[in-house]
Amino acid sequence: xxxxxxxxxxxxxxxxxxxxxxxxxxxxxxxxxxxxxxxxxxxxxxxxxxxxxxxxxxxxxxxxxxxxxxxxxxxxxxxxxxxxxxxxxxxxxxxxxxxxxxxxxxxxxxxxxxxxxxxxxxxxxxxxxxxxxxxxxxxxxxxxxxxxxxxxxxxxxxxxxxxxxxxxxxxxxxxxxxxxxxxxxxxxxxxxxxxxxxxxxxxxxxxxxxxxxxxxxxxxxxxxxxxxxxxxxxxxxxxxxxxxxxxxxxxxxxxxxxxxxxxxxxxxxxxxxxxxxxxxxxxxxxxxxxxxxxxxxxxxxxxxxxxxxx
Amino acid sequence: xxxxxxxxxxxxxxxxxxxxxxxxxxxxxxxxxxxxxxxxxxxxxxxxxxxxxxxxxxxxxxxxxxxxxxxxxxxxxxxxxxxxxxxxxxxxxxxxxxxxxxxxxxxxxxxxxxxxxxxxxxxxxxxxxxxxxxxxxxxxxxxxxxxxxxxxxxxxxxxxxxxxxxxxxxxxxxxxxxxxxxxxxxxxxxxxxxxxxxxxxxxxxxxxxxxxxxxxxxxxxxxxxxxxxxxxxxxxxxxxxxxxxxxxxxxxxxxxxxxxxxxxxx
Numbered sequence: 001x002x003x004x005x006x007x008x009x010x011x012x013x014x015x016x017x018x019x020x021x022x023x024x025x026x027x028x029x030x031x032x033x034x035x036x037x038x039x040x041x042x043x044x045x046x047x048x049x050x051x052x053x054x055x056x057x058x059x060x061x062x063x064x065x066x067x068x069x070x071x072x073x074x075x076x077x078x079x080x081x082x083x084x085x086x087x088x089x090x091x092x093x094x095x096x097x098x099x100x101x102x103x104x105x106x107x108x109x110x111x112x113x114x115x116x117x118x119x120x121x122x123x124x125x126x127x128x129x130x131x132x133x134x135x136x137x138x139x140x141x142x143x144x145x146x147x148x149x150x151x152x153x154x155x156x157x158x159x160x161x162x163x164x165x166x167x168x169x170x171x172x173x174x175x176x177x178x179x180x181x182x183x184x185x186x187x188x189x190x191x192x193x194x195x196x197x198x199x200x201x202x203x204x205x206x207x208x209x210x211x212x213x214x215x216x217x218x219x220x221x222x223x224x225x226x227x228x229x230x231x232x233x234x235x236x237x238x239x240x241x242x243x244x245x246x247x248x249x250x251x252x253x254x255x256x257x258x259x260x261x262x263x264x265x266x267x268x269x270x271x272x273x274x275x276x277x278x279x280x281x282x283x284x285x286x287x288x289x290x291x292x293x294x295x296x297x298x299x300x301x302x303x304x305x306x307x308x309x310x
Numbered sequence: 311x312x313x314x315x316x317x318x319x320x321x322x323x324x325x326x327x328x329x330x331x332x333x334x335x336x337x338x339x340x341x342x343x344x345x346x347x348x349x350x351x352x353x354x355x356x357x358x359x360x361x362x363x364x365x366x367x368x369x370x371x372x373x374x375x376x377x378x379x380x381x382x383x384x385x386x387x388x389x390x391x392x393x394x395x396x397x398x399x400x401x402x403x404x405x406x407x408x409x410x411x412x413x414x415x416x417x418x419x420x421x422x423x424x425x426x427x428x429x430x431x432x433x434x435x436x437x438x439x440x441x442x443x444x445x446x447x448x449x450x451x452x453x454x455x456x457x458x459x460x461x462x463x464x465x466x467x468x469x470x471x472x473x474x475x476x477x478x479x480x481x482x483x484x485x486x487x488x489x490x491x492x493x494x495x496x497x498x499x500x501x502x503x504x505x506x507x508x509x510x511x512x513x514x515x516x517x518x519x520x521x522x523x524x525x526x527x528x529x530x531x532x533x534x535x536x537x538x539x540x541x542x543x544x545x546x547x548x549x550x551x552x553x554x555x556x557x558x559x560x561x562x563x564x565x566x567x568x569x570x571x572x573x574x575x576x
Contacts (some may be wrong), residue, residue: 010510029406033414036458041456047432054435083345098505102330110329121331123562128334128557131341133515133536135551138543141335142344142355194418208398240423248425251518255539272523282435287427292425 055282060136065278077283081267085291088263090248091178091253095185099193099242100235102186107197107234108227112204125194133188137255139186144174144256176258184252189245193238200234201227240296247292264288337382338555339425345548352542361460364545368553378550381531384446385515388453392505393455396461402508403462404469421459429456430523437524444526452524453514460513461506468502 055073059065078085081192093264110121113274130137143150151174154160169177206229212222250265318325344354348361369375402408403415419427433455438446476498480490518532525533535547 003348003523029402029408032398036395037414038463039395039455040421040458043433043436043451044421044429045417048440049464051432056440066404073477094486102333105323105326106330107327108323113324113327119566124331125334125560127555127559128338128514130554131338131551132532132535134444134532134539135341135519135547136337138535138547139340139344143336145355147356187333187337188532189329204469241404244423244425246573248427250427264424268427268431269522278438281431285431288425290426 004259021181051282051285054278056284057279061276069190070279073279073283074287077280078287081264084262084264084267085287087261088247088265088288089291091182091185091261092183092243092249095189095246096193096239096243097187098182099190100239103190103193103197103238107194107201110194111198111201112206112209117209122198129191134251134255135252137184137188140180140187140256141145141175144180146175150174157193162258176261178257178261180256181252181261181263184189184256185246189242192241192245196237196241197231197234199238200231204230214238225278232303235298237298239303244292244296248288342552345545345552347545347548349545351514354543354545354548364549365450367478368546371546373529374546374550376528377531377534378536380446380529382514384453384530385511386449388457388514389507389510391450391454392457392510394462396458396506397465397503399458400465400502401499404466413542418459418462422457422463426456426519427523428522433520434523444524445528448524448526449521449528449530452520456517456520457510457513460509461503464506464509465499467503468505469499472498485494498519506566564568 028195029165053067053253054065056067056069056071056115057065058068058070058073097166106121106125110118145151151160154163154174155172160169160174163179166170166180168179169307174180174183207231208226209222211221212226215270247263250263250269253261253263253266268284268288271277271284314527328572335536344357345364346360346362347354347357348359348363349356364370375504399414399418402416403411409529433452434444437444472495477490478493480494481487485493516532517534521530522536529537529552535543538544538547
């Protein structure tokens with residue numbers, strides 16, 4: 001969200017305005033703008049308004065729904081589904097942290113250490129996208145299956161006993177546990193972390209890092225005092241690009257989890273497509289949107305000050 | 311400190327990075343390997359024995375290739391729609407200052423900053439309220455809507471970094487506005503437009519969440535895979551996944567080779 005195109009001012013804008021200020025061409029922006037903007041207003045903004053009104057309706061599919069300003073839907077939805085909300089935030093946070101921990105070394109490697117291998121590594125990071133993500137998520141069912149190499153290795157290393165005790169796996173298996181869902185979320189959104197990290201790391205002037213070394217900073221100090229602060233815009237953008245879709249995801253929980261790992265996305269999906277309780281689905285969507293907005297605002301404020309003082 | 315530990319310390323980040331890369335690529339490897347499997351039951355999750363049956367008969371399961379061609383068709387149309395609408399908006403936003411420009415930018419930005427499920431549910435609510443029947447058209451409208459923001463962002467970045475003096479020069483040389491646009495502006499903006507179009511195609515082709523809410527009983531390829539995950543996964547899914555991967559990697563390689571050659575020639 002640091003790259004939000006809200007406040008930027010294109011360098012060419014002033015000259016361009018001068019160029020188009022005469023006569024008929026002043027009307028050009030409207031005609032360029034109108035079709036696309038109307039599209040977004042009708043199919044993006046209006047639906048949100050519709051959804052707001054739907055969330056305040058009561059009724060049933062047979063009798064029809066009417067707006068009754070029934071705010072209790074929100075309270076009921078929260079009361080009934082707060083475990084799924086908390087779980088979504090928890091899983092998404094875990095996946096975001098894992099993405100950062102796993103993604104940073106790779107982004108660093110590509111940006112600062114890869115040399116002539118840089119392009120190849122970049123293609124390899126994007127390559128998974130070329131196969132449908134549902135098929136790739138299903139592949140995790142094979143990888144994490146009870147008789148698979150991963151699970152037997154973890155079993156023989158007694159890791160699963162430990163994770164069972166911690167409550168992130170269950171019954172010495174990985175599939176249908178929180179670990180599997182978080183693992184899938186991490187996998188699915190990892191490229192969204194790596195790409196912004198890479199962009200900000202690649203911009204770092206190599207001479208700055210050399211200077212740190214010349215001033216007798218040890219590699220770890222250089223990283224902590226120079227590289228990491230300079231890459232903060234990438235860290236902030238990457239965490240947002242990972243956290244937001246992960247918090248609303250229902251595919252990983254559905255394919256890799258069990259009924260005990262359902263996230264808020266699963267609830268919205270089933271309320272809407274199976275139960276056909278549209279007011280509850282709409283209220284849940286709004287709560288999700290508001291929760292993410294609040295978390296992101298708090299996070300940006302914190303990350304912003306750290307960036308200044310760090 | 312021994313030489314081995316020193317080497318390890320210096321290359322720790324390389325090893326960690328390669329480990330992450332392996333994590334990213336492992337599922338693709340599994341998909342490819344299991345496209346040569348001959349499973350016993352309905353699900354293709356456990357290795358049984360080698361077979362090329364699925365490769366010789368990729369359309370052998372009902373509905374699979376139909377869903378694939380529907381996905382390609384929808385991706386093509388939504389790419390066209392989003393690219394045309396989005397390029398125009400991007401030019402207006404990058405080139406002109408007008409009242410409401412900030413709100414227009416926010417409206418473009420919001421769809422990308424929202425969980426997909428929220429956008430999917432709200433659009434489906436609109437269609438329900440309007441009494442529109444779900445199918446090809448609702449999917450297409452939904453896809454154009456979420457692709458639009460990505461096209462606008464990609465094209466806008468390119469147009470904003472364009473040197474305005476190039477167009478001034480063209481006009482100084484008595485080019486008409488139309489000529490200037492066709493011969494100067496459009497070629498410079500082309501990489502941004504191409505990037506936006508490619509992104510749209512990929513996003514639309516692979517979209518599941520928004521399609522899930524707005525498809526009704528129409529089955530796109532991701533919808534087919536989702537259904538298969540419940541009913542039983544035919545090996546052909548892996549064949550198509552592997553083939554898609556191979557074709558895309560081939561396109562990237564050919565693209566790199568030809569641009570490399572062109573650069574060398576000039």
